Amino acid sequence: MADNNEETTHFGFRTVAKEEKAGMVADVFHSVAAKYDLMNDLMSLGIHRIWKRFTIDCSGVRRGQKVLDLAGGTGDLTAKFSRIIGETGEVVLADINSSMLKMGRDKLRNKGVLGNVSYVQANAEALPFPDNTFDCITISFGLRNVTDKDKALASMFRVLKPGGRLLILEFSRPVFEPLSKAYDAYSFHVLPRIGELVAKDAESYRYLAESIRMHPDQETLKQMMTSAGFENTSFHNLTGGIVALHRGFKF
Numbered sequence: 001m002a003d004n005n006e007e008t009t010h011f012g013f014r015t016v017a018k019e020e021k022a023g024m025v026a027d028v029f030h031s032v033a034a035k036y037d038l039m040n041d042l043m044s045l046g047i048h049r050i051w052k053r054f055t056i057d058c059s060g061v062r063r064g065q066k067v068l069d070l071a072g073g074t075g076d077l078t079a080k081f082s083r084i085i086g087e088t089g090e091v092v093l094a095d096i097n098s099s100m101l102k103m104g105r106d107k108l109r110n111k112g113v114l115g116n117v118s119y120v121q122a123n124a125e126a127l128p129f130p131d132n133t134f135d136c137i138t139i140s141f142g143l144r145n146v147t148d149k150d151k152a153l154a155s156m157f158r159v160l161k162p163g164g165r166l167l168i169l170e171f172s173r174p175v176f177e178p179l180s181k182a183y184d185a186y187s188f189h190v191l192p193r194i195g196e197l198v199a200k201d202a203e204s205y206r207y208l209a210e211s212i213r214m215h216p217d218q219e220t221l222k223q224m225m226t227s228a229g230f231e232n233t234s235f236h237n238l239t240g241g242i243v244a245l246h247r248g249f250k251f
């Protein structure tokens, strides 16, 4: 979403200085890291697993390929890609937040996901990889938290190989008005309560609800991908547009 002022951006519904946002997002994820997986299952009633499965199915990733799971957090997509690409492929789980990366690495190692996975602490806006490195990049529930989304999309475009694809799984705009109302009530009243009870942190879950509302809608995000150079861009609404999967190619 374009900001009116180049010096400011959104942190949920608040307008903050651009240089403040990354630190505020970092505080949220340091705080929720330990309970992140449990909260995902509780908040979405397990439906996030279906959204992620659909993302993998649309990725077209094959044996031997190189995948970047950006803002990969606790590594749900990384674990699935690791099985698909086999010994000759590689998945890089990159995340800006050390607490989330640690949770992800510990979880995947405990599950025996080893050998073809590496972990990198990196900001999506300035990816530390050479041009044309990856066959596929996924960013799942991550882009919403990035300060400069256009810069991040440009960085992803740069590190994708020609023929490679980007998949963005993110909360979006519900397409039916009645669903939208129920969803608002759930997000602003129920979510922070669950956050308070389970993660002892209502504020972070209030940010979650607010950041979803401030995120670009389906068409705007598709346009942003096109502006960054992606071609054949499309999106698929999931659960009535509560979530959308965007896909674009670098040719």
Ligand SMILES: C[S@@+](CC[C@H](N)C(=O)[O-])C[C@H]1O[C@@H](n2cnc3c(N)ncnc32)[C@H](O)[C@@H]1O
Pocket: 025, 029, 070, 071, 072, 073, 074, 075, 076, 094, 095, 096, 097, 100, 122, 123, 124, 125, 139, 140, 141, 142, 145, 146, 147
């Ligand atoms: C809601 S979690 C999503 C984790 C995982 N991808 C999933 O779908 O379960 C968002 C993640 O984005 C990461 N993140 C936020 N800003 C980022 C940035 N600028 N660059 C890279 N990762 C970022 C956070 O640290 C956090 O781990």
